[in-house]
Amino acid sequence: MQASYFLKKRLSTALFIIILLAITAGAVILTGFDFMAGFASIPKAAEWGITQFYPTAESLDKLPDILDKLLETIMLSIASTTIAGGAAVILAVLGSKTMQVHVIFSVICRGIASVFRNIDVSAWSLILLFSFGQHVLTGFFALFFVSFGFLTRAFTETIDEVSSHAVEALKAAGAGYFTIVFRSVIPSAIPRKLSWVLFMMETNIRSATLVGILTGTGIGFSFDLYYKSFNYHAASLVVICIVATILAIEFVSNTIRRMIL
Amino acid sequence: MTALLELKHVAKKYNTGTMALSDVNFSVSKGEFVSIIGPSGAGKSTLIRCINRLIDASGGEVRLDGVNVLNLNKRALQQTRVKIGMIFQHYNLVERLSVIDNVLHGRLGYKNVITGSLGIYTSDEKKQAIEILHSLGLEEQVYKRCDQLSGGQKQRVGIARALIQEPKLLLCDEPIASLDPNASKVIMDHLRSICSRLGITVLVNLHQVDVAMKYSDTIIGMRKGSVVYNGSAQGMKAETIFDIYGSEASDLGIEIGVTHAS
Amino acid sequence: MSSMSSKSDGEMSKGIPNLAKKPFDKASFVLRFTLLSMLVLTIFSFISFDYKDIRVFAAIGEAINNLVAMFSKAQFTNFTFQDALLAVLVTICLALLTTVFGAVIALFFGLLAARNLSSPLLSSLIKGGVAFIRAVPTVLWVLIFAVPAGLGSVAAVIGMTFHSIGYLIKAYSESFEELDKGMIEALRSSGAGWWHIVFQAVIPSSKSYLMSWTFMRFEINCGAAVAMGAAAGAGGVGFDMFMASSFYLDMREVGAITWLILLFALVMETSATHLKNKLK
Numbered sequence: 001m002q003a004s005y006f007l008k009k010r011l012s013t014a015l016f017i018i019i020l021l022a023i024t025a026g027a028v029i030l031t032g033f034d035f036m037a038g039f040a041s042i043p044k045a046a047e048w049g050i051t052q053f054y055p056t057a058e059s060l061d062k063l064p065d066i067l068d069k070l071l072e073t074i075m076l077s078i079a080s081t082t083i084a085g086g087a088a089v090i091l092a093v094l095g096s097k098t099m100q101v102h103v104i105f106s107v108i109c110r111g112i113a114s115v116f117r118n119i120d121v122s123a124w125s126l127i128l129l130f131s132f133g134q135h136v137l138t139g140f141f142a143l144f145f146v147s148f149g150f151l152t153r154a155f156t157e158t159i160d161e162v163s164s165h166a167v168e169a170l171k172a173a174g175a176g177y178f179t180i181v182f183r184s185v186i187p188s189a190i191p192r193k194l195s196w197v198l199f200m201m202e203t204n205i206r207s208a209t210l211v212g213i214l215t216g217t218g219i220g221f222s223f224d225l226y227y228k229s230f231n232y233h234a235a236s237l238v239v240i241c242i243v244a245t246i247l248a249i250e251f252v253s254n255t256i257r258r259m260i261l
Numbered sequence: 262m263t264a265l266l267e268l269k270h271v272a273k274k275y276n277t278g279t280m281a282l283s284d285v286n287f288s289v290s291k292g293e294f295v296s297i298i299g300p301s302g303a304g305k306s307t308l309i310r311c312i313n314r315l316i317d318a319s320g321g322e323v324r325l326d327g328v329n330v331l332n333l334n335k336r337a338l339q340q341t342r343v344k345i346g347m348i349f350q351h352y353n354l355v356e357r358l359s360v361i362d363n364v365l366h367g368r369l370g371y372k373n374v375i376t377g378s379l380g381i382y383t384s385d386e387k388k389q390a391i392e393i394l395h396s397l398g399l400e401e402q403v404y405k406r407c408d409q410l411s412g413g414q415k416q417r418v419g420i421a422r423a424l425i426q427e428p429k430l431l432l433c434d435e436p437i438a439s440l441d442p443n444a445s446k447v448i449m450d451h452l453r454s455i456c457s458r459l460g461i462t463v464l465v466n467l468h469q470v471d472v473a474m475k476y477s478d479t480i481i482g483m484r485k486g487s488v489v490y491n492g493s494a495q496g497m498k499a500e501t502i503f504d505i506y507g508s509e510a511s512d513l514g515i516e517i518g519v520t521h522a523s
Numbered sequence: 524m525s526s527m528s529s530k531s532d533g534e535m536s537k538g539i540p541n542l543a544k545k546p547f548d549k550a551s552f553v554l555r556f557t558l559l560s561m562l563v564l565t566i567f568s569f570i571s572f573d574y575k576d577i578r579v580f581a582a583i584g585e586a587i588n589n590l591v592a593m594f595s596k597a598q599f600t601n602f603t604f605q606d607a608l609l610a611v612l613v614t615i616c617l618a619l620l621t622t623v624f625g626a627v628i629a630l631f632f633g634l635l636a637a638r639n640l641s642s643p644l645l646s647s648l649i650k651g652g653v654a655f656i657r658a659v660p661t662v663l664w665v666l667i668f669a670v671p672a673g674l675g676s677v678a679a680v681i682g683m684t685f686h687s688i689g690y691l692i693k694a695y696s697e698s699f700e701e702l703d704k705g706m707i708e709a710l711r712s713s714g715a716g717w718w719h720i721v722f723q724a725v726i727p728s729s730k731s732y733l734m735s736w737t738f739m740r741f742e743i744n745c746g747a748a749v750a751m752g753a754a755a756g757a758g759g760v761g762f763d764m765f766m767a768s769s770f771y772l773d774m775r776e777v778g779a780i781t782w783l784i785l786l787f788a789l790v791m792e793t794s795a796t797h798l799k800n801k802l803k
Contacts, residue, residue, distance in 0.1 A: 005361070005404055006387070024623050027616035031676045031758070038681055044671035045681075053667070075568030082565040118788035122750035122761060123781055126768040127593065130777070131586035136572050137579070141586070191554060197561075206660040213662060213754045214765075220662075227666060239663055246658040259553040313712050342714035353705035355724045366723055370714025377715065378722035419709075426713055 052232050055240065059233035066222055066234075070241050072136065073218035077204040080140050084147035085197045088113075091148075092155030093181055098164045110156065117149025121207045125214040134216035142211050147200050154196040155189070162189040191260040198253035205246055264288040264324075265462050266312065266430060271321035273307050273486075281307040282318070282486045289479075291429075294456045294463045296473035296494075299483035300506050305466040308483070309432050312464075313345045314338060325430070343370035346423030346461075350435035352415040356408040360399065360418050363407055364390040367425035386425070393421045397451060413444030420451060424459075431455065433465040437472070449476050470502060593778035601771050602763055607783055614752060614759030615787070618744035620680050625687030625744075626737050632688070633695030634721055639707060640699060649692065656689035661747050665755045679757030683747055687740055694740075698732040699725060735799055742791055749784060760784060 028035070093099050095109030119127075124142035132138040166184045175183070212220020219242060226235040266289040273282040281304045289295050297305050310316040312323055314330060323330040330341055346367070354363045368386050369377045382390075394403055397417040407415060416436060423431055433452065437445035453476050456463045467473045473480055474494045482490030482505035489504050490497070599607065635641045636649040665682030672678040702725060710720045726733070752761020760780060767776040 005359075020623065023619065027619045027623075030616045031613055031620065031680070033620055033676050033680055037672060037677045041668055041672035041677060041681055045668050048671050049667070072572075075564065075571060078561060079565040079568040082561045085561075114789065114792070115785065118785055118792060119781060120746040120749045120761075120784070120788075122746075122753045123764060123784055126753060126764050127590070127777055127781060128586065129768055130593075130772075130774050131589045132577065132582055135575060135577055137574075137577065137582065140572075191550070194554060194557060209660040210662040210750055210754055223663065223666075232670075239659060239667075242660065242663070243655065243658040246660075247654065250654075250658070256553060256557050260550050260557075315708055315712055339714040339716065342712060345712070347709065347712040349705055349709060351703075351705050353703070353709035355706055355728055356703075357728050357730070362723075366710060366715065367713055369710065369716075369719040369723060372719065374716060374718050377719040380723055422709075422713070432712075 053236045053239075054233065055237040056233045059231070059237050062226075062234045062237065066219070066238055066241055069212075069219045069222045070245060073208045073212060073220070074205065074245065076136060076139055076218060077143065077201055077208050080143035081147050081197060081201045081204050084144050084151055084200070085193070087148050088151035088155050089186065089193070091152045092159055093185055095152065096156045096159040096163075096185075098160055098167050099177075099181060099185055109152070113149045113152035113156075115149070116145045117153060119145070121146045122210060122214060125211050129215060136217050138215040139208060139211040139217050142215075143204050143207060146207070147204060151196060151200055155193055158189045158192045158196070159185055162192060194260060195257050198256060202246065202249055202253060205242075205249060209242060263291055265291045265293075265326065266464070267322070267324040268312075269322040269324070271308070271311060271318050271323060273304070273311060273316065274319045280486055282311065285321070285486075285488055287481055287488060287491050289430075289462055289464060291462055292456065292460045293478050294453065294465075294476060295479045295481060296465045296467050296477040297481045297483060298467055298470055298473050298505060301468065303483040303505075304486040305483055306434055309434050309464065309466055312430075312432060313342050313347060339370060343426055344428055345430045345432060346426045346428035347432045347434070348416065348419040348423050348436050350438045352412070352419045354407045354415055354418055354422075357406065359404050359406055360394065360402050360410070361387070361390055361404060363418050364394060364421045364425055367422040370426065390421070390425055393424050394418075397421055411444070412440050413447055416440065416444070416448050417451065420448070420455070424455065424461075428461060431461050431463045433463065435466050435468065438468065445472070452476070470497075589774065593774050594782070595778075596775050597778035597782050598775045599779050600773055600776050601767065602776065602780075607760065607763060607780055610758075610760040610763045611783055611787055614748045614761060615745060617676060617679060617683070617748040617751070617757060617759055618741060621683040621687050621744045621748070622737060622741040624680070624684045625691055625740065626733075628684075629688045629691030629695055630733070633692045633699060634725070636692055636696035637699035639702070639704060640717075640721070640725065646696075650696070653689045653692045656685055657693070659686070661686040662750065662754050665751050665757065669755060674756035676758055679748070679751045679755060682755075683744060683751060686747075687744060690743075691736065691740055694736040695729075695733060698729045698736065702728055738795055738798060742795055745788070745791060 027033070091109050091113060094101060095106050095113065097106070100106035121142050124145050125138060128138045128141050132141070163185045166188050167180055170180045170184050208218060209220040209223065212218035212222075213224045214220075216224075219238060223235055223238040223242075226232070226238060268285055268287055271282055271285040272280070274280050285308060297308065299305055307316055311318040312325075312330070314323075314333075318331060321331075325341060325344070328341070330338070333341060355366070362380070365380070365382050365386060368382060372381075391400075391403060394400060397420060399414060399417055399421070402410060402414060402418075407418060410418065419436075431452070436452065437448050440448065449472060452463055452465065455461050465473075465477075474497060477494045480490065480492065480494050480497060481488055482501065484505050484507065490501050602610075632649055632653075636646050636653070638646050641649075661683055664685045665679050668682040668685075669675075669678035672681065706724050706728065707720055710724055715723070748757065748759055749761035749764070751757035752759040752763070753765040754761075756762065760783070764777060764780045764784075767773050767780060
């Protein structure tokens, strides 16, 4: 018993490490990842960053343009998240176990959310490029779809966790479906839902950069433009603006979160 | 009798400005069973943690075997801590690991970085761990996970972890405060027998005066960071208890009654 | 949208007379203010968007037709199914490498960033650095590393690893900080060293949290790996999709690749949920 206990423990640790190493090795081979190049790129990137990737006085001329695009991207993220939040509330109520109209209907709601969430925002951008072209609406819908899918799941879980007791009480009192939804389900979970929306907004500002690169809009396009024309000074200014924005948004949303939760 | 532990003018001032301990002096002989009693906030926990420097005292001397613990460097402090076992109110076990894993943690102080981190123990150590668990009546629980045990069983695992260190001194911080009366009695009986059979010096923080009087050779009474009584259990009188607990003594009416009865 | 906005409007009008009577409720004021500002900003952004010459509703109609056609008539033309499957595998492997490297490095720094295991100065220093790393979007990290390393798997893995490290250090260190203080105190009191405590108490106790955070990051990294294929030439299924969309302009092929991505993502999500329930 004693010997086998310690042996089993050691073997399972060893097995875990061996499997992990084997999978990693397989992944290295399949992707053609070059360890030496990988390690070498870190000091090289640092050297390049210090010597070339910083804003100069000249690049500051581009600042008005950059801020303009940045504002567009921020607005895009806020608008897509807000609307996704609104739409997700409806689907989440219908998809929740607490307030479902019918089991099959609930499964369908969850399924829709799952499809929207599981197609990456970059894939949505490429899909929507066919219809809207290099247009801000491409990015809007890409961000909207993913946020909608994600928030629906988050809201569904929140409703089932937070509201079920309150709903039971109202049901017992004989309240109608819409009364329960508007008087209990939505208000009781609102702080936590808003917290999820704020989280999604932070994520979307990061994603909007990526979407911008793919769809030729917003701050992502600015970066891509300067990057591909080797204007690294201006590109670094874009990065600084993005970082400042994200840190600011994180700060604001953490402050709001502290106050409402 | 030689003194194993000596405290001279020990003081502790927290950063917040509160004086947790001021001018604490006492000595503990080898093989003695000593209880520290006092109201909550009297500095009992701080005092016991100043001995193995889980909390650094701000002044004075703590001498273990004549060596001042407060001057030791990191390495020497670790070696000294090996000689001091400690058990806690909330047991402080790694709940997700098995009983025997937790007991063997008591040997980590003897290990180097690699063998200790990988948890490689000799077969002697494992045998010793099982023997100790048997002596504490935990032979059924050796391979169970700690989160499946009762409070009293967890505390016995805590004692086993301390004993496998082969300590000279056992520090117990409110060992029975979270336990029911039956489990409390089992734990106190074990501590008493560790003291008398194995000759290990035991220093216990307690808030039950009656328990302290029943088990201890010596009682140290503390109030507001100072020692107000240091003497035999038999020497305790109602006035002594009033000195220690002050106006709060009335809340302890029953316990004072017990004292009178005994 | 309608439910949330009408809701907040309703509460606003109802809330104002109440505020005068009741003691000032900061939480609900902030809540309402936030909801209202989001609404105002959203309306403002719809007005301010540069719609160019696009007719929005016609375009949405066309988009729906496109989506239906894309998914119902999905077909591979330029790539074979096997190509696409291999590309998905490459994408997953990119995500896997990133997660493994990220997890190993983040484990070490996560320990140093946890307040209960490290000094306050070192912890704040690492947490500050992590906040910065996380604020740079993944795609920018990859493109920055692509300058010295060239576009490809190396830049993608290193760049994505940076962001993963940032995310995981935060997640890990918070898991460590939630651990029972007494457990660490007990081992310190017995003379155990820092590494002993880490390997014998900290990691065994937080193992299930670490695993679920790591798996969650793996899921995120799979998405990121698709994106990096499309936006930063990292290869894998993202790159195929980018080619089908922007180079071959083949809608039906994009549909086919999307089906494949969706399938894998669903499998991943199901197993993640399964794993989480098991760890609980």
